[in-house]
Amino acid sequence: MSHSDSDLKQAPNFQLKDSNGKIHQLTDYKGQPLVLHFWATWCPYCKKLQPGLNRMYKKHINNGIPELKMLGVSFREDGGATPGEALTKRGINFLTLVDGDKVAKAYNVRGTPTTVFIDRSGKIVWTTNTSNPDDPRLDKAADFVLKRAPN
Template identity: 60%
Template structure:
């Protein structure tokens, strides 16, 4: 099962994974300084937009950041509009994340269906995983 957690957005809004019970969720663990994350994120944004008419939720979790980092602003500047949570170091540890990017796919029953460290925005397995999740 995917461990529950609570984090906050940069503007202080709370996010609790339990609130998304029964929905497919993608957790994208990343950092503003990570060049591989920058490479992957346009592909994740394309997926988010392609499946925006479903109940799929895509959440960015920023961790291992410098003190002056602005993750939400960094994503917006890159044209990526996924919800972004900050100060995610404890959650990254909870999920066993060792590096960036790490993307976790959680199915409707709350089980982790797939974890990938790909930085390839065109990896066909990303779309296959989303199709599996939204069934």
């Protein structure tokens, strides 16, 4: 994670709905560190990883406000899948966006799970395919994007 800023790619903007039909876009999170978790309800590795991401998300909630924003981006779903309900049933607290196939493509996501860490300047600082909920690099990346000042 020791990149020079010129090496970092700007995160592509997106516009996706959550399960309730509310539109979210990257610009809503301007100036805030953001984690995008690309996943699918049928993916066993995503299910394995999500409790670790949820712990990381909850660890950085201050006075009820998440300092590290986290969004699931569900894609390649089977017909009739209900990603929002799936996360809630799994006890996961962060929101998921649905129908994220175009966004996955824009972020060069090839498989599930893929987790992307974006700093306050909207730059992608790390992308990982880990499915290990206890991977220490997840917390390192979270701390990195939280401490990194926007430029």
